[in-house]
Amino acid sequence: xxxxxxxxxxxxxxxxxxxxxxxxxxxxxxxxxxxxxxxxxxxxxxxxxxxxxxxxxxxxxxxxxxxxxxxxxxxxxxxxxxxxxxxxxxxxxxxxxxxxxxxxxxxxxxxxxxxxxxxxxxxxxxxxxxxxxxxxxxxxxxxxxxxxxxxxxxxxxxxxxxxxxxxxxxxxxxxxxxxxxxxxxxxxxxxxxxxxxxxxxxxxxxxxxxxxxxxxxxxxxxxxxxxxxxxxxxxxxxxxxxxxxxxxxxxxxxxxxxxxxxxxxxxxxxxxxxxxxxxxxxxxxxxxxxxxxxxxxxxxxxxxxxxxxxxxxxxxxxxxxxxxxxxxxxxxxxxxxxxx
Ligand SMILES: [Zn+2]
Ligand SMILES: [Zn+2]
Numbered sequence: 444x445x446x447x448x449x450x451x452x453x454x455x456x457x458x459x460x461x462x463x464x465x466x467x468x469x470x471x472x473x474x475x476x477x478x479x480x481x482x483x484x485x486x487x488x489x490x491x492x493x494x495x496x497x498x499x500x501x502x503x504x505x506x507x508x509x510x511x512x513x514x515x516x517x518x519x520x521x522x523x524x525x526x527x528x529x530x531x532x533x534x535x536x537x538x539x540x541x542x543x544x545x546x547x548x549x550x551x552x553x554x555x556x557x558x559x560x561x562x563x564x565x566x567x568x569x570x571x572x573x574x575x576x577x578x579x580x581x582x583x584x585x586x587x588x589x590x591x592x593x594x595x596x597x598x599x600x601x602x603x604x605x606x607x608x609x610x611x612x613x614x615x616x617x618x619x620x621x622x623x624x625x626x627x628x629x630x631x632x633x634x635x636x637x638x639x640x641x642x643x644x645x646x647x648x649x650x651x652x653x654x655x656x657x658x659x660x661x662x663x664x665x666x667x668x669x670x671x672x673x674x675x676x677x678x679x680x681x682x683x684x685x686x687x688x689x690x691x692x693x694x695x696x697x698x699x700x701x702x703x704x705x706x707x708x709x710x711x712x713x714x715x716x717x718x719x720x721x722x723x724x725x726x727x728x729x730x731x732x733x734x735x736x737x738x739x740x741x742x743x744x745x746x747x748x749x750x751x752x753x754x755x756x757x758x759x760x761x762x763x764x765x766x767x768x769x770x771x772x773x774x775x776x777x778x779x780x781x782x783x
Contacts (some may be wrong), residue, residue, distance in 0.1 A: 451781075466568070471573075475524055479529065479567060486620075501562070509534070511531050511592070513530075530575050536575065550600070551731070559604075599702050604703055616661075616682065618649070633714050638656055641659075679704070683704050683706060
């Protein structure tokens with residue numbers, strides 16, 4: 444038996460266990476072995492470990508898919524990455540051969556493999572991935588911030604779908620890490636009237652402190668009226684990060700405006716008056732994962748255009764991953780970083 448390491452393994456429903464497992468080995472020529480420096484807990488990890496689970500992962504898989512680390516070994520076919528290189532990873536490995544990959548939509552790949560969900564991820568000392576999905580990142584970037592490259596790449600994919608211009612107005616529904624990253628990106632793009640909707644008190648207060656825009660509690664305040672009053676006609680763009688608020692998004696967007704749908708809630712089934720979309724000439728766009736947006740995300744992080752360190756509210760060693768998950772489950776944290 445080879446060398447062992449500690450890892451957070453999703454064993455069965457509601458059962459995430461930190462235990463010793465063998466260090467993964469390179470088995471294909473295109474793979475690299477990465478020593479994990481930091482791995483961020485994603486909302487998806489919270490859903491996977493919930494009872495009943497809100498997202499399905501393969502039992503006995505090491506979780507963790509938002510990470511940064513150093514290349515420590517590589518297969519014989521790897522020629523673009525050097526040993527010692529610091530990298531971030533697109534956890535959604537694509538085949539490069541199917542009809543969607545050929546249409547340059549790797550996020551829709553028919554053979555997509557999700558690291559830390561379908562196969563072993565990065566809540567561990569080491570992780571093996573294909574060289575196709577690694578992206579170099581500067582060594583002076585804070586490790587926790589670098590670990591946020593994956594969610595930021597997803598955010599960039601969504602922002603790319605909206606033709607945002609300076610002076611535009613926007614609403615972001617949901618002030619979790621993705622919502623706040625969207626708000627930061629919109630602000631840096633010159634959006635001047637920005638509204639953030641959030642019902643959880645801790646997250647609302649956190650968003651308030653970031654001073655990105657007006658924070659509204661849609662339960663106690665009339666969000667639609669506030670947005671219409673401030674903009675005169677409704678917002679140019681509305682981003683839903685909850686996966687369930689499309690009806691109110693269509694209500695808050697102006698005629699000819701755009702609604703971008705980020706969040707996934709497989710249970711959401713709200714009735715919508717289709718004529719609203721038709722007669723207001725609204726564009727409704729879905730956005731899923733990162734689509735060739737890692738280079739853009741890495742350069743945003745390296746240049747410091749937005750400061751993601753403001754979103755990191757806790758850092759734990761791997762042994763205390765359950766504390767991090769609990770904080771997120773209670774809505775008392777934004778980004779939690781695990782250092783194995
Ligand atoms: Zn994630
Ligand atoms: Zn494919």
